[in-house]
Amino acid sequence: MSEDPGASLVVSAPHNEFNREFLTPDALNFLTLLVSTFSARRDALLEARHERQSRFDAGENPDFLPETAHIRADPSWRVVEPVPDLMDRRVEITGPTDRKMVINALNSGAYCFMADFEDSNTPTWENMIEGQANLRDAIRRTIRFVSEEGKRYALNNQTATLIVRTRGWHLDERHVTYEGRPIPAALFDFGLYFFHNAKILLQRGSGPYFYLPKLQSHLEARLWNDIFVLAEDALGVPQSSIRATVLIETLPAAFEAEEILYELRDHSAGLNCGRWDYLFSYLKTLKTRSNVILPDRAQVTMTVPFMRAYALHVVRVCHKRGAHAMGGMAAYIPIRTDPVANAVALERVRADKLREVTDGHDGTWVAHPGLVPVALEVFNEHMPGPNQISRVFDRPAPAAAELIAPSTGTITWGGLVGNIKVGVRYLESWLRGLGCVPLYNLMEDAATAEICRTQVWQWLYHGATLDDGRSITTEVFNTAFEQAMDEIASEVGEDKLKTGKFDRATTLFQELVTQEDFEEFLTLRAYDELEG
Numbered sequence: 001m002s003e004d005p006g007a008s009l010v011v012s013a014p015h016n017e018f019n020r021e022f023l024t025p026d027a028l029n030f031l032t033l034l035v036s037t038f039s040a041r042r043d044a045l046l047e048a049r050h051e052r053q054s055r056f057d058a059g060e061n062p063d064f065l066p067e068t069a070h071i072r073a074d075p076s077w078r079v080v081e082p083v084p085d086l087m088d089r090r091v092e093i094t095g096p097t098d099r100k101m102v103i104n105a106l107n108s109g110a111y112c113f114m115a116d117f118e119d120s121n122t123p124t125w126e127n128m129i130e131g132q133a134n135l136r137d138a139i140r141r142t143i144r145f146v147s148e149e150g151k152r153y154a155l156n157n158q159t160a161t162l163i164v165r166t167r168g169w170h171l172d173e174r175h176v177t178y179e180g181r182p183i184p185a186a187l188f189d190f191g192l193y194f195f196h197n198a199k200i201l202l203q204r205g206s207g208p209y210f211y212l213p214k215l216q217s218h219l220e221a222r223l224w225n226d227i228f229v230l231a232e233d234a235l236g237v238p239q240s241s242i243r244a245t246v247l248i249e250t251l252p253a254a255f256e257a258e259e260i261l262y263e264l265r266d267h268s269a270g271l272n273c274g275r276w277d278y279l280f281s282y283l284k285t286l287k288t289r290s291n292v293i294l295p296d297r298a299q300v301t302m303t304v305p306f307m308r309a310y311a312l313h314v315v316r317v318c319h320k321r322g323a324h325a326m327g328g329m330a331a332y333i334p335i336r337t338d339p340v341a342n343a344v345a346l347e348r349v350r351a352d353k354l355r356e357v358t359d360g361h362d363g364t365w366v367a368h369p370g371l372v373p374v375a376l377e378v379f380n381e382h383m384p385g386p387n388q389i390s391r392v393f394d395r396p397a398p399a400a401a402e403l404i405a406p407s408t409g410t411i412t413w414g415g416l417v418g419n420i421k422v423g424v425r426y427l428e429s430w431l432r433g434l435g436c437v438p439l440y441n442l443m444e445d446a447a448t449a450e451i452c453r454t455q456v457w458q459w460l461y462h463g464a465t466l467d468d469g470r471s472i473t474t475e476v477f478n479t480a481f482e483q484a485m486d487e488i489a490s491e492v493g494e495d496k497l498k499t500g501k502f503d504r505a506t507t508l509f510q511e512l513v514t515q516e517d518f519e520e521f522l523t524l525r526a527y528d529e530l531e532g
Helices: 025-057 066-073 099-106 125-139 185-203 218-235 257-263 275-285 305-320 339-359 369-382 400-404 413-431 446-462 474-492 494-499 502-514 522-530
Strands: 009-011 091-096 112-116 144-146 152-154 161-165 172-178 181-184 209-212 243-248 268-273 325-330 363-366 437-439 442-444
Touching: 009 025, 025 172, 025 181, 025 185, 025 218, 066 257, 091 099, 091 369, 099 112, 099 125, 099 144, 099 152, 125 161, 125 185, 172 185, 181 185, 185 218, 218 243, 218 257, 243 257, 257 268, 257 305, 268 305, 275 305, 275 325, 275 446, 305 325, 305 339, 305 400, 325 339, 339 363, 339 369, 363 369, 413 437, 413 446, 413 474, 413 502, 413 522, 442 446, 446 474, 446 502, 446 522, 474 494, 474 502, 494 502, 502 522
Parallel strands: 091 112, 091 363, 112 161, 161 209, 209 243, 243 268, 268 325, 325 363
Antiparallel strands: 009 172, 144 152, 172 181, 437 442
């Protein structure tokens, strides 16, 4: 399929029954307006990211910006008041945009559903365009699904509020080009969803709500705000109809959290502690420093000092400015085959949510419908009102050193082998079009896979020491890799290793963790494989 609405926007995509429904001339003209106006700024901001990372690699420490100190010091500004259906967000469920997931998530009992075009969604054309169709049908309450076994799924009378997470600024949508270059994937996701659904959402008393991932600066937030203003004007909907929650999931963004709220103050729905991506970003930003080598990822919980400083900082900033401070993901999933292990997992979720609500968070995330009741129970007990925004904390801002302080702990053989197993198995699933995968009683997405491969890269790069005294050399890594692949073979079967995407996944993982230059995102390399 190839269409040109008159301004160098070209679509070259595999056949799909929804192509013509969504890629109408008017929709493509709207996309063209967004892309032609904002792509150059996106490109410049990505270049600024790389320049700043070069300074970090050379030894410069992340810090609060002196040029925006006046924004942090000004007590007079606040973000726009929450809209009614985002006033209470005590439990949000997240997941990809496949049809069954959309129905189950909206019916889960959670207050909001974050439909994810990003880390839990492999960006095949089928996933992206059918995800748009599934959300359109959900908004119009026409969505249905029948399983292979004949089980029927439809929406309940009362459903969660829908929030959409676009892809990050670093990703392109290669099936749509402007002046010969792939367009920013974020503009594709936002533009199609907003164009086809904004007016009907507003007619139904809701609105176009978004999660914005992986921002690294307030200037990137300013870009989003300018996009929102233009989009609202272009479609003739009131200003501030769009509400956006920014995931504070990069280390640089933590130092600009208050400025990010300021830039989006007329469209803001708050900030979220995207804990897994934040841990990945911490590793990536400080990767060249031999004094910042983290232990096994299981040991780096939200209670270690640098993660706790980050979470309390987000809550303090949000409540100071009248915004929601959303907690992070509970990645555990119910373990139906082992009641004892299930009880332990649920208790860990309960403790995590108790910490969040008592720290002042206004809501939290879960990855599975089975965890919604647990999270609701904790927040209902400790947050009787719709939110805790009125709890303004008189905590000082953390010192920069607190946000980058290394965490103590051990690097174990099991942690090394486990990282390899999760990284390879997740990549294999991602290459098959599945971006959200249950592995070893956790729901894994691209963020946790990124932690796994970044830790292995960092341990190899610095020759980190295992708790048994061995340095992690190439030889030690190769031995661990062989053991990991043997264990994967016993888990999935030798036949599957030969018929799935394991050959490419194993090669890609090895390349990513052993090459000298660190790859910024594994999904950038893996994207090359999808349409080949």
